[in-house]
Amino acid sequence: MGEQAGPPSKQVQAVKQVQELIKDGDDAVIVGIFSNEQDSAYELYTEACNTLREDFTFRHSFSSDVAKLLKASPGQIVIVQPEKFRSKYEPASHTLTVKDSTSASEMQEFFQKHSIPLVGHRKPSNDAKRYSKRPMVVVYYGVDFSFDYKKATQFWRSKVLEVAKDFPEYTFAIADEEDYADELKSLGLSESGEEVNAGIMAEGGKKFAMEPDDFDSEVLRDFVVAFKKGKLKPIIKSQPVPKSNKGPVKVVVGKTFDEIVMDTQKDVLIEFYAPWCGHCKKMEPDYLSLGKKYKKEKNLVIAKMDATANDIPNDNYKVEGFPTIYLAPANSKQSPVKFEGGDRTVEGLSNFLEKHATKIQQKDEL
Structure with missing residues (x-):
């Protein structure tokens, strides 16, 4: 929490400091220009910065020279992208004038809206804070902005810019x-043999891979257009579909998740397990007995899925530990009921089903 000490914005006094950030920086340069510390706009700016201090590096200046460099007047906030991320398709900077009526949330919206360039550099250090929005088109290659490789990096980035401007x-x-x-491996592209690959990360955890091809802006454009029109099939990690699946506990794999779990005619109890999980192994006999107990229920499915070998193509079924059990009711597949706190025994799981299932015929007899 040491980051939290002191004011949320750092003062810059020299023009050179800002010039260096613009020339060599990696992230948006945010500078508030104010007349002095008593400036009411400065107080509003500080308040707005405080909530987002972990996500951005904020700066402010009372220097007229810094204001001149940024083409700003006191009471204005400027966001400038580093030189390497500039393009002819977007303004070099964005300015917000702070009035007495400007709220902290308006300023925060301004910071977030202009925090990334049209085509920025996604990396593990900025992924969560800058690149969480979906859909996101990602182009993968040997990205390196150091002197020797900058030209090649920008060559491919310019191809992406030509498409990004239209979407x-x-x-x-x-x-x-x-x-x-x-x-890349999860997209099936690690062995593509291409110098440049592309994928789309969409809502709901869905992923789409561009067919390997000689990369240029038209190939990328076709891929994005196909995605927009709903013509692409998502990439789903999946074990082979079982040839026979007639046992009391149905086996679900990535490719059959939608077909089995999301079937709106049936309630589905689904256990997500890991082969190495001790709790899962301990529960297995009870889960099998549960499947046998409800075998005659035509509209209730007892199912399991190895969550280490298959993608779960729906974000509403979050798995953070093993086993994780959900009931997907026939009438609300997007709002599954998580089994929590009860005994993972035939009795405990039966009680859970009796309470939440919508399709059990013989509740009283079972």
Whole structure:
């Protein structure tokens, strides 16, 4: 919590400090220009910065030279992208004039709206704070802004810019293929043989991969247009679909999740397990007995899924530990009921089903 000590914005006095940030920086440069510390706009700015101090580096200046450099007047906040992220498709800076009526939330919205350039550099250190919005188009290659590789990095980035300018509703980013080796693998692109690959991270945890091809802006544009029109199939990590699945506990894999769990005709109790999990192994006999107990219920499915070998293609079914059990009621698949706090026994799970299931025929007899 040491970061929290002191004011949320750092004072800059020299023009050179700001010039260096713009020339060599990696993140948006945010500077508030004020006449002095008593300036009411400065107080409002400080208040707005305080909530977001963990997410941004805020600066302020009372210097007329800094104001001149940023083409700003006292009472204005300027956001400038570092030189390497500039393009002819976007303004070099954004300015907000702080009035007495300007709220902290208006300023915070301004910071967040202009915090990333049209095509920025997504990396592990800024991923959570800058690149959480979806859909996001990511182009992967050897991204390196050091002197020797800058030209090649910008060459490919310029191809992405040509497409990004026409899709303001999506976030676009470049990412180093080594930083995101696992993500590339999950997209099935780590062995593509191409120098440049692309994927789309969409809402609900869905992922889409661009077919490997010689990369240029038209290939990327076609991919984004196909996504926009709903013509792409998401990439889902999945074990093979079981040939026979007639046992008392149905096996669900990534490819059959929607078909089995999201079936609106049936209530589905789904256990997400890991093969190495001791609690899961201990529960297995009870879970099998539960499946047998409700075998005659045509509209109730008892199911399980190895969550280490399959993607769960729905963000409403969050798994943070094993086993995790949800009931997906027939009438509200997007609001599953999580099994929490009860005994993972036939009796405990039966009680949970009796309480939450909507399709059990013989509740009283069971």
